[in-house]
Amino acid sequence: MVLEELTSRQTVCISQQQGPGSRGCRLDSAALEHAVGLVEASLQDALDILILNRFGKQESEGRGFATTIAKAVDANIPVLIIINRDYAAAWHRFCGADGQVLKADPSEVNQWVDASLLAARSS
Numbered sequence: 001m002v003l004e005e006l007t008s009r010q011t012v013c014i015s016q017q018q019g020p021g022s023r024g025c026r027l028d029s030a031a032l033e034h035a036v037g038l039v040e041a042s043l044q045d046a047l048d049i050l051i052l053n054r055f056g057k058q059e060s061e062g063r064g065f066a067t068t069i070a071k072a073v074d075a076n077i078p079v080l081i082i083i084n085r086d087y088a089a090a091w092h093r094f095c096g097a098d099g100q101v102l103k104a105d106p107s108e109v110n111q112w113v114d115a116s117l118l119a120a121r122s123s
Contacts, residue, residue: 001013001014001015001027002014003032003035003053005035005038005039005042006051007042007045007047008038008041008042010038012031012032012034012035012038013028013031014027014028014031014032014035015027015028015031016028027058029058029063032058032064036064036065036067036068039052039065039068040067040068040071043068043071043072043075043077047072047077048077048078048117048120049077049078049079049080049113049116049117050068050069050072050077050078050079050080051079051080051081052065052068052069052079052080052081052082053081053082054081054082054083054084055069055081055082055083055084055087055090055091055094056084056087057087059087059090059094060087060090060091060094065081066094069081069094073098076120076123077120078113078116078117078119078120080109080112080113083101088101100112
């Protein structure tokens, strides 16, 4: 698994190689935290929107990008993130009534992005 921080274009491999015959991959927590640091640094660049690859196990446990998401929201930066269905309940606990769930429909996502950008610029 490779993450790319789009502002700096830096990539970080966040999976550990398990060797021949292994199934799946194992998360490299230190590499994930490095990626989190890159993204948090980009929050200082007055981002219009923060787009993250997913809200998953790490975030549901308060790790990974959980703090980054909170910092972006505190800075009035809209956050667009994919939610794994297995972690939907954790997402709702994390964001409360403030989170919106969109259909995986480009038109709906584009409308949300446009409205969120307009609202963020107005406040």
